[in-house]
Amino acid sequence: MPYEPPPELAALSLAEAAQLVAARKLPPVSQWAPEAEGDSEMRITADGRWFHQGSEIRRPAMVRAFASLLVRDEDGQHWLVTPTQKLSIAVDDAAFIAIDVKQDGDALVFKLNSDDLVIAGPDHPIRAEGDPDTPAIYVSVRHGTEARLNRSTYAQLAEIALESGDLSVSSQGMRFALQPA
Incomplete structure:
Protein backbone atom coordinates (compact mmCIF):
# COMPACT_ATOMS: atom_id res chain seq x y z
CA MET A 1 0.00 0.00 0.00
CA ASP A 92 24.16 14.56 15.22
CA ASP A 93 21.59 16.80 16.96
CA ALA A 94 17.92 15.79 17.08
CA ALA A 95 16.25 12.77 15.50
CA PHE A 96 13.62 14.94 13.78
CA ILE A 97 13.30 18.39 12.25
CA ALA A 98 10.18 20.50 12.84
CA ILE A 99 9.44 21.95 9.39
CA ASP A 100 6.20 23.84 10.06
CA VAL A 101 4.07 25.13 12.93
CA LYS A 102 0.49 26.31 13.20
CA GLN A 103 -1.25 28.00 16.08
CA ASP A 104 -4.86 26.99 16.59
CA GLY A 105 -6.44 28.54 19.67
CA ASP A 106 -4.26 27.61 22.65
CA ALA A 107 -2.38 24.88 20.78
CA LEU A 108 0.73 24.73 18.64
CA VAL A 109 0.87 21.92 16.08
CA PHE A 110 4.22 21.03 14.54
CA LYS A 111 4.81 19.07 11.35
CA LEU A 112 8.05 17.06 11.29
CA ASN A 113 10.28 16.02 8.42
CA SER A 114 8.90 12.50 8.94
CA ASP A 115 5.35 13.82 8.28
CA ASP A 116 4.50 13.21 11.94
CA LEU A 117 2.36 15.81 13.69
CA VAL A 118 3.10 16.85 17.28
CA ILE A 119 0.87 19.01 19.45
CA ALA A 120 3.01 20.86 22.00
CA GLY A 121 1.89 20.68 25.61
CA PRO A 122 2.43 18.65 28.78
CA ASP A 123 3.35 15.48 26.85
CA HIS A 124 5.35 17.33 24.19
CA PRO A 125 7.15 20.27 25.83
CA ILE A 126 9.17 22.87 23.95
CA ARG A 127 12.65 23.71 25.26
CA ALA A 128 15.27 26.31 24.34
CA GLU A 129 19.00 25.55 24.29
CA GLY A 130 22.10 27.42 23.14
CA ASP A 131 22.52 31.09 23.99
CA PRO A 132 20.20 34.11 23.63
CA ASP A 133 21.85 35.18 20.35
CA THR A 134 21.66 31.74 18.73
CA PRO A 135 18.97 29.68 20.43
CA ALA A 136 18.08 26.17 19.37
CA ILE A 137 14.43 25.25 19.97
CA TYR A 138 13.30 21.65 20.41
CA VAL A 139 9.93 19.95 20.83
CA SER A 140 9.58 16.54 22.47
CA VAL A 141 8.29 13.88 20.05
CA ARG A 142 8.07 10.40 21.63
CA HIS A 143 10.16 7.87 23.55
CA GLY A 144 12.69 10.54 24.55
CA THR A 145 13.27 11.77 20.99
CA GLU A 146 13.05 15.40 19.96
CA ALA A 147 12.65 17.58 16.89
CA ARG A 148 14.73 20.70 16.37
CA LEU A 149 12.90 23.59 14.75
CA ASN A 150 14.36 24.58 11.39
CA ARG A 151 14.99 28.26 10.69
CA SER A 152 11.62 29.04 9.07
CA THR A 153 9.66 27.21 11.78
CA TYR A 154 11.62 29.08 14.45
CA ALA A 155 10.76 32.36 12.69
CA GLN A 156 7.06 31.40 12.65
CA LEU A 157 7.20 30.55 16.35
CA ALA A 158 9.02 33.82 17.14
CA GLU A 159 6.22 35.76 15.38
CA ILE A 160 3.66 33.96 17.54
CA ALA A 161 5.72 34.76 20.66
CA LEU A 162 6.05 38.45 19.77
CA GLU A 163 2.25 38.74 19.50
CA SER A 164 2.06 37.88 23.20
CA GLY A 165 4.57 40.60 24.08
CA ASP A 166 7.41 38.39 25.27
CA LEU A 167 9.60 35.62 23.95
CA SER A 168 7.41 32.75 25.06
CA VAL A 169 4.55 30.73 23.62
CA SER A 170 1.75 28.70 25.15
CA SER A 171 0.17 25.47 24.06
CA GLN A 172 -2.42 23.35 25.81
CA GLY A 173 -2.18 25.42 29.00
CA MET A 174 1.62 25.38 29.26
CA ARG A 175 3.98 28.29 28.67
CA PHE A 176 7.38 27.77 27.02
CA ALA A 177 10.25 30.27 26.91
CA LEU A 178 11.97 30.64 23.54
CA GLN A 179 15.17 31.98 25.05
CA PRO A 180 17.63 29.71 26.84
CA ALA A 181 17.89 30.25 30.59
Missing part, protein backbone atom coordinates in the same frame (compact mmCIF):
# COMPACT_ATOMS: atom_id res chain seq x y z
CA PRO A 2 1.59 3.33 -1.01
CA TYR A 3 2.30 5.95 1.61
CA GLU A 4 0.12 9.05 1.51
CA PRO A 5 1.49 12.07 3.37
CA PRO A 6 -0.91 14.09 5.52
CA PRO A 7 -2.46 17.32 4.19
CA GLU A 8 -0.53 20.56 4.54
CA LEU A 9 -0.51 21.81 8.12
CA ALA A 10 -2.12 25.14 7.18
CA ALA A 11 -5.20 23.27 5.92
CA LEU A 12 -5.73 21.35 9.19
CA SER A 13 -7.72 22.42 12.22
CA LEU A 14 -6.51 21.40 15.67
CA ALA A 15 -9.24 18.73 15.81
CA GLU A 16 -8.16 17.30 12.44
CA ALA A 17 -4.49 17.31 13.49
CA ALA A 18 -5.38 15.56 16.76
CA GLN A 19 -7.38 12.99 14.79
CA LEU A 20 -4.39 12.28 12.53
CA VAL A 21 -2.09 11.96 15.55
CA ALA A 22 -4.49 9.50 17.23
CA ALA A 23 -4.95 7.50 14.02
CA ARG A 24 -1.21 6.92 13.48
CA LYS A 25 -0.49 3.33 14.46
CA LEU A 26 3.01 3.22 15.95
CA PRO A 27 4.87 0.04 16.89
CA PRO A 28 4.82 -0.66 20.65
CA VAL A 29 8.60 -0.11 21.04
CA SER A 30 8.28 0.67 24.75
CA GLN A 31 6.93 -2.87 25.31
CA TRP A 32 9.81 -4.59 23.53
CA ALA A 33 12.92 -5.68 25.42
CA PRO A 34 15.20 -7.33 22.86
CA GLU A 35 18.37 -8.96 24.16
CA ALA A 36 20.37 -8.61 20.94
CA GLU A 37 22.17 -5.27 20.63
CA GLY A 38 24.21 -3.96 17.76
CA ASP A 39 25.06 -1.02 15.53
CA SER A 40 22.63 -0.03 12.80
CA GLU A 41 25.43 1.70 10.85
CA MET A 42 22.93 4.54 10.45
CA ARG A 43 23.25 8.25 11.10
CA ILE A 44 20.82 11.16 11.22
CA THR A 45 22.56 14.42 10.34
CA ALA A 46 21.78 17.78 11.94
CA ASP A 47 19.72 18.73 8.87
CA GLY A 48 17.50 15.64 9.30
CA ARG A 49 18.89 13.45 6.51
CA TRP A 50 19.24 9.72 7.17
CA PHE A 51 22.26 7.69 6.06
CA HIS A 52 23.09 3.99 6.10
CA GLN A 53 26.73 3.00 5.65
CA GLY A 54 27.41 6.46 4.22
CA SER A 55 24.63 6.42 1.60
CA GLU A 56 21.60 8.65 2.02
CA ILE A 57 18.23 6.97 2.48
CA ARG A 58 16.07 8.87 0.00
CA ARG A 59 12.74 7.04 0.29
CA PRO A 60 10.47 9.06 2.63
CA ALA A 61 8.37 6.00 3.48
CA MET A 62 11.48 4.11 4.59
CA VAL A 63 12.65 7.02 6.76
CA ARG A 64 9.16 7.24 8.26
CA ALA A 65 9.19 3.51 9.04
CA PHE A 66 12.61 3.71 10.74
CA ALA A 67 11.54 6.87 12.61
CA SER A 68 8.62 4.97 14.14
CA LEU A 69 11.14 2.60 15.79
CA LEU A 70 13.31 5.30 17.40
CA VAL A 71 13.86 5.72 21.12
CA ARG A 72 16.40 7.74 23.10
CA ASP A 73 17.65 6.45 26.43
CA GLU A 74 18.46 8.53 29.51
CA ASP A 75 22.13 8.75 28.41
CA GLY A 76 21.06 10.41 25.14
CA GLN A 77 21.81 7.38 22.94
CA HIS A 78 19.31 6.79 20.12
CA TRP A 79 18.22 3.26 19.25
CA LEU A 80 16.20 1.53 16.57
CA VAL A 81 14.13 -1.02 18.47
CA THR A 82 12.43 -4.10 17.04
CA PRO A 83 11.03 -7.12 18.88
CA THR A 84 14.34 -8.97 18.32
CA GLN A 85 17.05 -6.26 18.13
CA LYS A 86 18.12 -2.96 19.61
CA LEU A 87 20.48 -1.16 17.22
CA SER A 88 22.34 2.06 18.03
CA ILE A 89 21.97 4.96 15.64
CA ALA A 90 24.19 8.05 15.53
CA VAL A 91 22.24 11.31 15.75
Whole structure:
Protein backbone atom coordinates (compact mmCIF):
# COMPACT_ATOMS: atom_id res chain seq x y z
CA MET A 1 0.00 0.00 0.00
CA PRO A 2 1.59 3.33 -1.01
CA TYR A 3 2.30 5.95 1.61
CA GLU A 4 0.12 9.05 1.51
CA PRO A 5 1.49 12.07 3.37
CA PRO A 6 -0.91 14.09 5.52
CA PRO A 7 -2.46 17.32 4.19
CA GLU A 8 -0.53 20.56 4.54
CA LEU A 9 -0.51 21.81 8.12
CA ALA A 10 -2.12 25.14 7.18
CA ALA A 11 -5.20 23.27 5.92
CA LEU A 12 -5.73 21.35 9.19
CA SER A 13 -7.72 22.42 12.22
CA LEU A 14 -6.51 21.40 15.67
CA ALA A 15 -9.24 18.73 15.81
CA GLU A 16 -8.16 17.30 12.44
CA ALA A 17 -4.49 17.31 13.49
CA ALA A 18 -5.38 15.56 16.76
CA GLN A 19 -7.38 12.99 14.79
CA LEU A 20 -4.39 12.28 12.53
CA VAL A 21 -2.09 11.96 15.55
CA ALA A 22 -4.49 9.50 17.23
CA ALA A 23 -4.95 7.50 14.02
CA ARG A 24 -1.21 6.92 13.48
CA LYS A 25 -0.49 3.33 14.46
CA LEU A 26 3.01 3.22 15.95
CA PRO A 27 4.87 0.04 16.89
CA PRO A 28 4.82 -0.66 20.65
CA VAL A 29 8.60 -0.11 21.04
CA SER A 30 8.28 0.67 24.75
CA GLN A 31 6.93 -2.87 25.31
CA TRP A 32 9.81 -4.59 23.53
CA ALA A 33 12.92 -5.68 25.42
CA PRO A 34 15.20 -7.33 22.86
CA GLU A 35 18.37 -8.96 24.16
CA ALA A 36 20.37 -8.61 20.94
CA GLU A 37 22.17 -5.27 20.63
CA GLY A 38 24.21 -3.96 17.76
CA ASP A 39 25.06 -1.02 15.53
CA SER A 40 22.63 -0.03 12.80
CA GLU A 41 25.43 1.70 10.85
CA MET A 42 22.93 4.54 10.45
CA ARG A 43 23.25 8.25 11.10
CA ILE A 44 20.82 11.16 11.22
CA THR A 45 22.56 14.42 10.34
CA ALA A 46 21.78 17.78 11.94
CA ASP A 47 19.72 18.73 8.87
CA GLY A 48 17.50 15.64 9.30
CA ARG A 49 18.89 13.45 6.51
CA TRP A 50 19.24 9.72 7.17
CA PHE A 51 22.26 7.69 6.06
CA HIS A 52 23.09 3.99 6.10
CA GLN A 53 26.73 3.00 5.65
CA GLY A 54 27.41 6.46 4.22
CA SER A 55 24.63 6.42 1.60
CA GLU A 56 21.60 8.65 2.02
CA ILE A 57 18.23 6.97 2.48
CA ARG A 58 16.07 8.87 0.00
CA ARG A 59 12.74 7.04 0.29
CA PRO A 60 10.47 9.06 2.63
CA ALA A 61 8.37 6.00 3.48
CA MET A 62 11.48 4.11 4.59
CA VAL A 63 12.65 7.02 6.76
CA ARG A 64 9.16 7.24 8.26
CA ALA A 65 9.19 3.51 9.04
CA PHE A 66 12.61 3.71 10.74
CA ALA A 67 11.54 6.87 12.61
CA SER A 68 8.62 4.97 14.14
CA LEU A 69 11.14 2.60 15.79
CA LEU A 70 13.31 5.30 17.40
CA VAL A 71 13.86 5.72 21.12
CA ARG A 72 16.40 7.74 23.10
CA ASP A 73 17.65 6.45 26.43
CA GLU A 74 18.46 8.53 29.51
CA ASP A 75 22.13 8.75 28.41
CA GLY A 76 21.06 10.41 25.14
CA GLN A 77 21.81 7.38 22.94
CA HIS A 78 19.31 6.79 20.12
CA TRP A 79 18.22 3.26 19.25
CA LEU A 80 16.20 1.53 16.57
CA VAL A 81 14.13 -1.02 18.47
CA THR A 82 12.43 -4.10 17.04
CA PRO A 83 11.03 -7.12 18.88
CA THR A 84 14.34 -8.97 18.32
CA GLN A 85 17.05 -6.26 18.13
CA LYS A 86 18.12 -2.96 19.61
CA LEU A 87 20.48 -1.16 17.22
CA SER A 88 22.34 2.06 18.03
CA ILE A 89 21.97 4.96 15.64
CA ALA A 90 24.19 8.05 15.53
CA VAL A 91 22.24 11.31 15.75
CA ASP A 92 24.16 14.56 15.22
CA ASP A 93 21.59 16.80 16.96
CA ALA A 94 17.92 15.79 17.08
CA ALA A 95 16.25 12.77 15.50
CA PHE A 96 13.62 14.94 13.78
CA ILE A 97 13.30 18.39 12.25
CA ALA A 98 10.18 20.50 12.84
CA ILE A 99 9.44 21.95 9.39
CA ASP A 100 6.20 23.84 10.06
CA VAL A 101 4.07 25.13 12.93
CA LYS A 102 0.49 26.31 13.20
CA GLN A 103 -1.25 28.00 16.08
CA ASP A 104 -4.86 26.99 16.59
CA GLY A 105 -6.44 28.54 19.67
CA ASP A 106 -4.26 27.61 22.65
CA ALA A 107 -2.38 24.88 20.78
CA LEU A 108 0.73 24.73 18.64
CA VAL A 109 0.87 21.92 16.08
CA PHE A 110 4.22 21.03 14.54
CA LYS A 111 4.81 19.07 11.35
CA LEU A 112 8.05 17.06 11.29
CA ASN A 113 10.28 16.02 8.42
CA SER A 114 8.90 12.50 8.94
CA ASP A 115 5.35 13.82 8.28
CA ASP A 116 4.50 13.21 11.94
CA LEU A 117 2.36 15.81 13.69
CA VAL A 118 3.10 16.85 17.28
CA ILE A 119 0.87 19.01 19.45
CA ALA A 120 3.01 20.86 22.00
CA GLY A 121 1.89 20.68 25.61
CA PRO A 122 2.43 18.65 28.78
CA ASP A 123 3.35 15.48 26.85
CA HIS A 124 5.35 17.33 24.19
CA PRO A 125 7.15 20.27 25.83
CA ILE A 126 9.17 22.87 23.95
CA ARG A 127 12.65 23.71 25.26
CA ALA A 128 15.27 26.31 24.34
CA GLU A 129 19.00 25.55 24.29
CA GLY A 130 22.10 27.42 23.14
CA ASP A 131 22.52 31.09 23.99
CA PRO A 132 20.20 34.11 23.63
CA ASP A 133 21.85 35.18 20.35
CA THR A 134 21.66 31.74 18.73
CA PRO A 135 18.97 29.68 20.43
CA ALA A 136 18.08 26.17 19.37
CA ILE A 137 14.43 25.25 19.97
CA TYR A 138 13.30 21.65 20.41
CA VAL A 139 9.93 19.95 20.83
CA SER A 140 9.58 16.54 22.47
CA VAL A 141 8.29 13.88 20.05
CA ARG A 142 8.07 10.40 21.63
CA HIS A 143 10.16 7.87 23.55
CA GLY A 144 12.69 10.54 24.55
CA THR A 145 13.27 11.77 20.99
CA GLU A 146 13.05 15.40 19.96
CA ALA A 147 12.65 17.58 16.89
CA ARG A 148 14.73 20.70 16.37
CA LEU A 149 12.90 23.59 14.75
CA ASN A 150 14.36 24.58 11.39
CA ARG A 151 14.99 28.26 10.69
CA SER A 152 11.62 29.04 9.07
CA THR A 153 9.66 27.21 11.78
CA TYR A 154 11.62 29.08 14.45
CA ALA A 155 10.76 32.36 12.69
CA GLN A 156 7.06 31.40 12.65
CA LEU A 157 7.20 30.55 16.35
CA ALA A 158 9.02 33.82 17.14
CA GLU A 159 6.22 35.76 15.38
CA ILE A 160 3.66 33.96 17.54
CA ALA A 161 5.72 34.76 20.66
CA LEU A 162 6.05 38.45 19.77
CA GLU A 163 2.25 38.74 19.50
CA SER A 164 2.06 37.88 23.20
CA GLY A 165 4.57 40.60 24.08
CA ASP A 166 7.41 38.39 25.27
CA LEU A 167 9.60 35.62 23.95
CA SER A 168 7.41 32.75 25.06
CA VAL A 169 4.55 30.73 23.62
CA SER A 170 1.75 28.70 25.15
CA SER A 171 0.17 25.47 24.06
CA GLN A 172 -2.42 23.35 25.81
CA GLY A 173 -2.18 25.42 29.00
CA MET A 174 1.62 25.38 29.26
CA ARG A 175 3.98 28.29 28.67
CA PHE A 176 7.38 27.77 27.02
CA ALA A 177 10.25 30.27 26.91
CA LEU A 178 11.97 30.64 23.54
CA GLN A 179 15.17 31.98 25.05
CA PRO A 180 17.63 29.71 26.84
CA ALA A 181 17.89 30.25 30.59
